Amino acid sequence: MAEHVKVVIIGGGIVGCSVLYGLAKRGWTDTLLLERLELTSGSTWHAAGNITHFGHYTEITRLYVDSLRIYMEAEAESGQSAGFHDAGSLRLATSQAELEAYRSIEGIYNDLGVPYRVINPDEVATLHPLLNIDGLFGAAHTPADGHVDSSGATHAMAKSARARGAGIRRHCPVRKVRRHNDNQWAVDTDDGVIHAEHVIMAASFWTRELAAQINLDLPLYALEHHEVITDDIPELEALDFEVPTVRDPYAPANTRQEHNSLLCGVYEADPVFWATDGIPPEFGQELLVPNMGRLEEHLLKVIERIPAFGSAGIKTVNNGPICYTPDGCPLVGPVTGHDGLWLAAGFPVGIGTGGGSGDFLADWMVNGNPPYDLPIVYPFRFNGTLTKDECLRAIKNIYARGYVMPMMK
Ligand SMILES: Cc1cc2nc3c(=O)[nH]c(=O)nc-3n(C[C@H](O)[C@H](O)[C@H](O)COP(=O)(O)OP(=O)(O)OC[C@H]3O[C@@H](n4cnc5c(N)ncnc54)[C@H](O)[C@@H]3O)c2cc1C
Missing domain, CATH: 3.50.50.60 (FAD/NAD(P)-binding domain)
Known part of the structure; x- marks a missing residue:
């Protein structure tokens, strides 16, 4: 039955x-x-x-x-920690046009009651002392977000x-x-x-x-997506607060604090697909083989922005499949x-x-x-x-755009 x-x-x-x-x-x-x-x-x-x-x-x-609200609600209901760190985030503006784009959406956050502020480079430096602000136009600061487990x-x-x-x-x-x-x-x-x-x-x-x-x-379809974790960084250990996550359209990459190290997720310019003809039946939950060569041009840009990233050794490189439309x-x-x-x-x-x-x-x-x-x-x-070819082409483009706002051509 x-x-x-x-x-x-x-x-x-x-x-x-x-x-x-x-x-x-x-x-x-x-x-x-x-x-x-x-x-x-x-x-x-x-x-x-x-x-x-x-x-x-x-x-x-x-x-x-709603996502963060729901994770916190489930944590309270179940007693199972969602591991939220409210370090906030900075979305860097690498041009005046980007800064204006960030300003143009302030109203959405007011309506939703979510703190959001476009800040100048000096304020960025105060919030994230490891960041090199040369050439920066400012950032959008969303202090209520961070990361969960x-x-x-x-x-x-x-x-x-x-x-x-x-x-x-x-x-x-x-x-x-x-x-x-x-x-x-x-x-x-x-x-x-x-x-x-x-x-x-x-x-x-x-x-x-x-x-x-x-x-x-x-x-x-699935793309390969890398994240890199550094060894401990003395400059982070010396701080008495967690630095905000940085999303940088220049690299493009996101970099956040993980204990006393930095964790960086990279959006490659020429991303590589995984298993487009079908997910291997024997695939369990393993990671894919990392490829540091492909990340190099991006990590050099991360180092320009966060010099301490470059002076630390690399502890782990993860490459995992990520689903895209x-x-x-x-x-x-x-x-x-x-x-x-x-x-x-x-x-x-x-x-x-x-x-x-x-x-x-x-x-x-x-x-x-x-x-x-x-x-x-x-x-x-x-x-x-x-x-299929049109899908793959569109996915590559959207992934490689990284943190460029859709309104910016
Ligand atoms: C390196 C890396 C870093 C990332 N970092 C972030 C981040 O910081 N923030 C963020 O928002 N996103 C991040 N992502 C993306 C994020 O991991 C995914 O968007 C998210 O996990 C997708 O969740 P899901 O439930 O849709 O898929 P999955 O977690 O893949 O769940 C799908 C489930 O379906 C099960 N399943 C498949 N086939 C069957 C079947 N036939 N029968 C029964 N079960 C089946 C699988 O076993 C699996 O558990 C990252 C991805 C990668 C690769």
Whole structure:
């Protein structure tokens, strides 16, 4: 006999767990999250955990704001720490036009009640004494953000959802999703079939293959993404506060304090894709082989900006797969023509936006309408019109733009 639940969620990363938690808070607990391995074993476990309220598209600022709020709420509810450090962030302006662009969005933060201020180079230097401000025009300062422990935040939501009655099954890969009858989907696993009224695919880049089984061509591909962690830096040890995260469009890279070292995530000019012909079935949760040569031109720019970065040795280099769509925004919402099938996949900044996105989707499912209009994430914006080559080209461009604002050509 097939098992039956109202909702199956496929994927136990930060996004899947956030949807599960969002549904549970709204009273939908006849739910089951299926995870291939352990929770967080996709991209979530190796993410740097950076959360900023300054996203790349102003339309999704609210997703960032809600994400941090939801992680803190789940932490309080579950007792599981999300490991939040409120060090704040600086988004550097490398031209007057960039500074003006930052000023132009101040109103959005006022409306959302999130602290946001465009500051001058001297103020930047005070907030981040290791930063070389030569040539800087200023920065946008978002003091309420910082970084979480990505696994901690995920487990906090999972634990809270479970306590409210939601189900989680680990080591249970979904083999196939198919239509069972007019009202139900069938989800095939090694442990049997599960029937559900709703299925949410929250399996990041694996979603592409799951969806292909029902002839959906989703523009989801994985890129290699590096982060570099230095040895301890005496200048940081000497400070009695944590320096804010720096997002620098010049490198482009983000650099934050990790204990007494610096952790730097790099956006390569010529990024490399991973497994575009299909995720290897034997892939578990391992990291990819790092390539320091590709990072060099970017790290030299980071050193120009933060000279202490250059004098420290490198402790660790992580290279992990990261999921992208052609416009850099996730796919969140229903799948047209497939009643009861939903997507929550394609998150390049899933720690920053996963909490809010899961909650947004849960609200939509329970109430029948999205809580507010957010077409920039709706899956049907793509409609399968792009060829694979067009997708890959667009993803490369969007990734390499790094921190250049969309409004700046
Ligand atoms: C080096 C690096 C640093 C990063 N730093 C940051 C950062 O600082 N801030 C930020 O916001 N983002 C960061 N990211 C991106 C972030 O990691 C992702 O956006 C986020 O983890 C995506 O979450 P997810 O839940 O969508 O996917 P995942 O965490 O990949 O979860 C998908 C889950 O689905 C499961 N799954 C797959 N197929 C199946 C199946 N058939 N059946 C059952 N389960 C299945 C997988 O095992 C996996 O656990 C970073 C990424 C990298 C690579």
